[in-house]
Amino acid sequence: xxxxxxxxxxxxxxxxxxxxxxxxxxxxxxxxxxxxxxxxxxxxxxxxxxxxxxxxxxxxxxxxxxxxxxxxxxxxxxxxxxxxxxxxxxxxxxxxxxxxxxxxxxxxxxxxxxxxxxxxxxxxxxxxxxxxxxxxxxxxxxxxxxxxxxxxxxxxxx
Numbered sequence: 462x463x464x465x466x467x468x469x470x471x472x473x474x475x476x477x478x479x480x481x482x483x484x485x486x487x488x489x490x491x492x493x494x495x496x497x498x499x500x501x502x503x504x505x506x507x508x509x510x511x512x513x514x515x516x517x518x519x520x521x522x523x524x525x526x527x528x529x530x531x532x533x534x535x536x537x538x539x540x541x542x543x544x545x546x547x548x549x550x551x552x553x554x555x556x557x558x559x560x561x562x563x564x565x566x567x568x569x570x571x572x573x574x575x576x577x578x579x580x581x582x583x584x585x586x587x588x589x590x591x592x593x594x595x596x597x598x599x600x601x602x603x604x605x606x607x608x609x610x611x612x613x614x615x616x617x618x619x
Contacts, residue, residue, distance in 0.1 A: 491554060491558070493526050496561050498533070500533075530547060532544055
């Protein structure tokens with residue numbers, strides 16, 4: 462195996478050379494996934510629109526999709542089975558790219574995540590949108606405490 466040298470004379474090898482040396486001549490490419498999510502079952506039409514929009518985008522860009530994942534679950538918690546499966550696949554290196562319609566649909570874990578939407582904001586407008594999203598999440602959590610109102614009243618520590 463031929464070693465390359467850096468400007469200081471040190472030897473180095475490429476990733477391809479290392480893979481050949483280790484016997485990994487053919488590395489599998491991770492899947493390309495479309496991920497669409499809505500908060501509840503009443504938003505099925507929005508879910509379909511998200512998937513259609515993502516399909517149009519990837520088709521226009523010549524991207525081959527391996528899997529489409531449609532998820533129904535709140536963005537305020539992590540009780541989404543399909544979302545967990547995608548995360549497991551990302552952590553196992555089975556997914557290389559995820560396409561979502563909005564940045565709040567997923568979290569980044571070393572996989573390329575492409576956010577597909579037609580909104581264009583200045584840095585100031587984007588920061589305001591992020592702050593509004595944070596306020597919205599916390600206000601929803603406070604609103605969700607209503608169902609625990611009786612428990613909260615009975616708790617002496619609160």
